[in-house]
Amino acid sequence: QSVLTQPPSASGTPGQRVTISCSGSSSNFGSNHAHWYQQLTETAPKLLIYRDNQRPSGVPDRFSGSKSGTSASLAITGLRSEDEADYYCAVWDDSLSGWVFGGGTKLTVL
C-alpha cells in the first residue's frame, strides 16, 4: 500500500487533456514539493515535473504540475500516442525521513 494515492489508470484520445491526481498527507505534501516521473515501457523513469510545477529542459509545455494542500496533480494537454506510459508522483516524507512514491498511473492513449 503506497503512502501516496494515485488512480491506477487513466485514458484519453489524441488531443485531449488528462489529469492524474496524487493524494498524500501533511507529513509529505504539507511542507515538501511534488515531483513527477514518466516511465515508458522497459525504461528507467524520467523526471517530468519538479518542485510542484517546474519542467526540466526538454520536457514539452504540454505537461504541467500543480499542488494544493496535501495533493498534487499532473496535467497533460494535447495528448499524443507517445505519452502512453506509467506516471509516478513522489515527495519527501518528513515522518518517514525518506522519499515516498505513488503507486503509479498507467496512461492509455486510445
Place this chain on the structure above:
Amino acid sequence: QVQLVQSGAEVKKPGASVKVSCKASGYTFSIYDFNWVRQATGQGLEWMGWMNPISGDTGYAQKFQGRVTMTSNTPLTTAYMELSSLRSDDTAVYFCTRAERGGGIDYWGPGSLVTVSS
C-alpha cells in the same frame, strides 16, 4: 551530460548478498546525493535509501534497515548498494538515482536486474 552507469544483471541464491555499482559522470560528484529505488516486475517504485557520497551519511527506509548498506568511492565517482539476506521477493530492477540536496531525484540510471532464485 549526466550519466549513471550501473553494473549488470545478477542471479543470486536466497540468503546471499548482492552489491550493485553506479558509476557517475558528467557532473560534480560531491554536490549531489545518491538514492536507490527498486521496482519489481509489474510493480511500482520503492525507495530504499539515500547516501551523501562525500560525508558517507546515509538514511535507509525502515523496511531495509539492517539489510542494506550504501557506500561510495569518491575517486572512482562510484556509488554502491549492497543488499544482504536476499529473498525471492527481492527480485527486482534496482535503480541508482541522483538527487539534489533539498531538491528531488532528477537523474536515473538504467537499472540493474537482480534475480533471487534457488
